[in-house]
Amino acid sequence: MKKWITTLFALVIVLNWSFGQSNSELEIIPENPGKPITLSIGHLYTSVDVTGYDGTSILVELYRGNGRSRIKNPPVRYTENNNEITLDHGLLTTKNLLFKLKVPRNTILDFHGSLASFFKVNDMQSDVTIKSNQADIEINNLVGNLEAKTFRGDIIVNNLEGSPLLETNNGDVTLNFVKLPEGYPNIVKSLYGAIKLYLDPNDKVTFRFRMNFNFEKIKSDFRFQLTNPNSFPMGVDSRTNFYRTINGGGTPIYIRQFKGSVEIISNARE
Numbered sequence: 001m002k003k004w005i006t007t008l009f010a011l012v013i014v015l016n017w018s019f020g021q022s023n024s025e026l027e028i029i030p031e032n033p034g035k036p037i038t039l040s041i042g043h044l045y046t047s048v049d050v051t052g053y054d055g056t057s058i059l060v061e062l063y064r065g066n067g068r069s070r071i072k073n074p075p076v077r078y079t080e081n082n083n084e085i086t087l088d089h090g091l092l093t094t095k096n097l098l099f100k101l102k103v104p105r106n107t108i109l110d111f112h113g114s115l116a117s118f119f120k121v122n123d124m125q126s127d128v129t130i131k132s133n134q135a136d137i138e139i140n141n142l143v144g145n146l147e148a149k150t151f152r153g154d155i156i157v158n159n160l161e162g163s164p165l166l167e168t169n170n171g172d173v174t175l176n177f178v179k180l181p182e183g184y185p186n187i188v189k190s191l192y193g194a195i196k197l198y199l200d201p202n203d204k205v206t207f208r209f210r211m212n213f214n215f216e217k218i219k220s221d222f223r224f225q226l227t228n229p230n231s232f233p234m235g236v237d238s239r240t241n242f243y244r245t246i247n248g249g250g251t252p253i254y255i256r257q258f259k260g261s262v263e264i265i266s267n268a269r270e
Contacts, residue, residue: 028058030083036126037186038084039103042112046089046097047135052124054107062089063098072164116151127162136171145183167195172260176267180205180251184233191258198267204250208232209242211257221266222246 006127008265030037033056041048062074075090087099096117103109105125113119116135121128125143136153139146147165148155154171155192161178176198177190188195199205199222206227209218224244232243233252246264257264 024061024070024072025065026060026074028060028078028080028085030056030058030085031080032083036084036106036108037104038108038110040084040099040110040112041088041099042086043089043097044113044115045093045095045117046099046113047116047118048099048101048111048113049118049120050099050101050103050109050124051122052107052126053102054105055102056083056104058087058104058107059102060087061100063100065096065098078121119148143178145181164188172196174198178269182251184252186251186253187251187256189254189256190260193260195255195257195260195262196265197253197255197263198265199246200269201266202247204247205245206232206249206252207244207246208252208254209244209257209262210240210255211242211262212240212259217257217260218262218264220246220264223262225249 007176011089014069026046039058060076062071062076063069064071077088077090079086091097105123109121109124111119111126111130113135116132118136119130120138121142122140127144128139128142130137131148132150132153134152135150137148137150137155139148139157141159143161145162146157146160149167150171152170153168155166155168155173157166157175159176159178163181163183163186164175165185165187166173166175170192171190172193173188173190174196180203182245186195211217224246227243227249231241
């Protein structure tokens with residue numbers, strides 16, 4: 001009898017641990033663990049916070065209130081086709097919800113949330129696409145190309161090693177690189193917000209500024225030199241385009257601005 005009670009007690013502990021795990025987190029094991037994963041999310045309101053790690057599975061938690069309250073037994077659903085995974089949930093409303101994810105670092109991310117509050121991505125080694133109407137977007141330590149578009153949100157990109165395509169209408173954009181990209185396009189747009197670009201003092205860059213006659217709004221620690229518009233990829237010479245280089249020219253970067261400000265800031269990399 002005593003042995004039976006001991007065994008039952010141990011079983012209860014194991015069951016409680018197991019249910020505790022399933023209540024809080026969903027693990028998605030890809031069909032082909034050695035192949036890169038493409039992860040897509042498309043929800044109107046649901047925000048996303050994703051961190052890359054060295055595992056092979058996708059770990060999913062669902063929160064209410066942008067991360068303040070974890071949903072137990074989350075109604076998370078997904079479809080998979082040859083390592084292309086689309087994540088979903090079965091709640092009637094997507095307002096004030098947050099997907100918190102841990103994913104393999106080489107997972108290709110494609111997120112669309114037109115009314116989401118924010119998208120945050122940390123420590124990835126892949127291409128990332130994020131599109132929204134109003135979300136703030138924050139990207140940290142990305143090795144890969146980045147496309148981030150929002151209408152009213154801010155975009156912050158720290159330690160990028162890849163080509164950026166950053167676009168907001170009413171928000172601010174802040175960008176710094178681990179090293180300058182070799183490819184093109186490298187585009188930064190904010191019509192009414194501020195653009196801050198941090199560069200190493202020795203970086204060689206060729207700029208195309210489209211400023212609507214407001215070139216005097218550019219503040220820079222660097223000395224600009226005039227350059228031939230034909231040296232810039234897809235360059236179109238007009239009265240609203242200004243072509244300049246720093247340190248003799250190099251990586252092409254296109255900056256589009258209307259009524260906001262632009263700062264090109266010298267910030268030596270460690």
